[in-house]
Amino acid sequence: MSLFKKFEALAARQKELDVTGAQPFNVVVERMISATEGIVDGRKTILAGTNNYLGLTFHPECIEAARNAVLSEGTGTTGSRMANGTFASHIALERDISEFFGRRGAIVFSTGYLANLGILSALTNRDDVIVIDGDCHASIYDGCQMSGAEVIRFRHNDANDLAKRLRRLGERAKNALIVVEGIYSMLGDCAPMKEIADVKREYGGYLLVDEAHSLGVLSERGLVEVTDEHTSVDFITGTFSKSLGATGGFCVSDLPELELVRVSSRPYVFTASMSPSVIASTRVALAVLRRSPDLRAQLWSNANRLYELLSQLGLNLGPEVSPVIAAMLTDADDALALWTGLLERGVYVNLIFPPATPNSSYLLRCSVSAAHTAEQIDQIGAAFAAALGDCDRSSVA
């Protein structure tokens, strides 16, 4: 059997896309204009699928901090945190994050993906059980797989199903690690934090919440803060690549054992650390996030407006208003036609196919930014309306 036989189905799908001329998974932003606009296919395009929730990628203070860091510390660390890759700025960022969340300890990873991979794979091993929401991000699934732990899924956002799984574990539930997300990345819905925490209180175990899409979005610190469930949550992970406009990830905890993860986490040990410029812009972005509640207010104003506009078009949207607004379609060709129609009209959103989507749906996923103007939000809505005219609406609603 050929080494590449496993790619045949993917290759066939790519060929179909080549015929249409659409390249939804190979979009190139030829030039960035601002946090919300770029040149795609030679056309000025509103970027409505970038997770740039607070629009900080072009914030002048963040850029200035990054520029100064490059000049003073160089372009990269060229090494692991365990070796030569821990600069004073990495420690300072960990101190910032720890203080921000009011937690005893923090570890910074090179990406958000690596944060989940690094924490899950180090915290658990083949003797442990991890119980995850079925809609958790791939980084959580991959971290679970890397750990070798027994992995059990519960129905998305169903605290009763979680309880059922923990009951079936018997005594083992007391040491299980439960994993949920603040905002789920595909449909933008929040975890039912109170109910999840109640189940944890009843059965025991540890609780990890990934705030990748909720940090700076639901509140300064995310869903755990909004629901005041600080004491029931043992670990919070997240990323600097969304609301903070850079790259990198983190985990915070009050448990002193978190420090031991540093020496036992392969994704922490065997990768180069965050570049000084990224650290610098992240630290400033965190400060901006803390002093700028107006950004969050603008983000939600934009989210409410776009959700309303797309609802009025009869699109089948995620269950709650959020800066992640996903239209669910049942047909791949219609989804591709709609996505292409949007791009032709100067609007970029994410096109996501099963199995990466809930319920085998085809998603046109928008992520709203505080930096979108009211005019841009209306343009996105108008582009959807026009592009829908080219589609078979039966698969849309």
Place this chain on the structure above:
Amino acid sequence: MQSYEENLAKLCNVLQEHAKGDVVVSSDTLLASELGIDSARLMEVLLEVEDAFDVSIPLNVLPNVYTVSDLCSELQKILGARG
């Protein structure tokens, strides 16, 4: 504890409810390709199987599960461990 044959019959019944077309589910049916459902839907169906047997099937065992018979063997192990 139920016998393997009894559990197999129960498992086939659950899967049959979700199979598409004129598929007749048997011990040799390939889960990924012969039930007429995609992989995401198959994961949902497995949740139904778990409820029917009141067990949780770890994701770790799934890479080695190809047929209905393979799945039944895993269920038998889980049920056996529970006693």
